[in-house]
Amino acid sequence: MTELTPGMPAPAFCLPDADEKEVCLADFKDRWLVLYFYPKDNSSGCTLEARSFSDEMEEFARLEAAIIGISPDSVTSHKRFAEKQNLSVRLLADPDHEVIGAYGAWVSKKMYGKEYMGVGRSTVIIDPEGTVAAVWRKVKVKGHVAEVKAKLEELKAEDTA
Numbered sequence: 001m002t003e004l005t006p007g008m009p010a011p012a013f014c015l016p017d018a019d020e021k022e023v024c025l026a027d028f029k030d031r032w033l034v035l036y037f038y039p040k041d042n043s044s045g046c047t048l049e050a051r052s053f054s055d056e057m058e059e060f061a062r063l064e065a066a067i068i069g070i071s072p073d074s075v076t077s078h079k080r081f082a083e084k085q086n087l088s089v090r091l092l093a094d095p096d097h098e099v100i101g102a103y104g105a106w107v108s109k110k111m112y113g114k115e116y117m118g119v120g121r122s123t124v125i126i127d128p129e130g131t132v133a134a135v136w137r138k139v140k141v142k143g144h145v146a147e148v149k150a151k152l153e154e155l156k157a158e159d160t161a
Helices: 044-055 057-062 075-085 098-102 144-160
Strands: 014-016 022-024 032-037 065-071 090-093 106-111 114-119 122-126 132-136
Touching: 014 090, 032 044, 032 144, 044 057, 044 065, 044 075, 044 144, 057 065, 057 144, 065 098, 075 090, 122 144, 132 144
Parallel strands: 032 065, 065 090
Antiparallel strands: 014 022, 032 122, 106 114, 122 132
């Protein structure tokens, strides 16, 4: 897998959301898209990240950007997670890790000396033409949403210049 870098085409995808509706990259043509990859519904860091993005939905909408979270959890898990946490961010299920892998977020991890494969917390901004505009790896949740919003504002300013 080639590492995603700004300027390259974003890998196409279609995945089900919490309502079992298929969501595809092509649905966001002519809009900015923030894709964030996270390990697990209802874990503390993932809950904080999803709530933080949900809290800023209006600001991202003002910037003409949609936000989507993707994890290996099931559609049913996403539905329960969104309802329990009152999330407005759209969550997509990728249990086979195909999209997570295509975006370079399926990585080797280590815990208690044991190596395993899992989701590396990552965020990608995709521009209205379907091109990767920015990539974050090994994301630290605290302050990340503000960082993504600032980068999107900067990218949009460059786009209109």
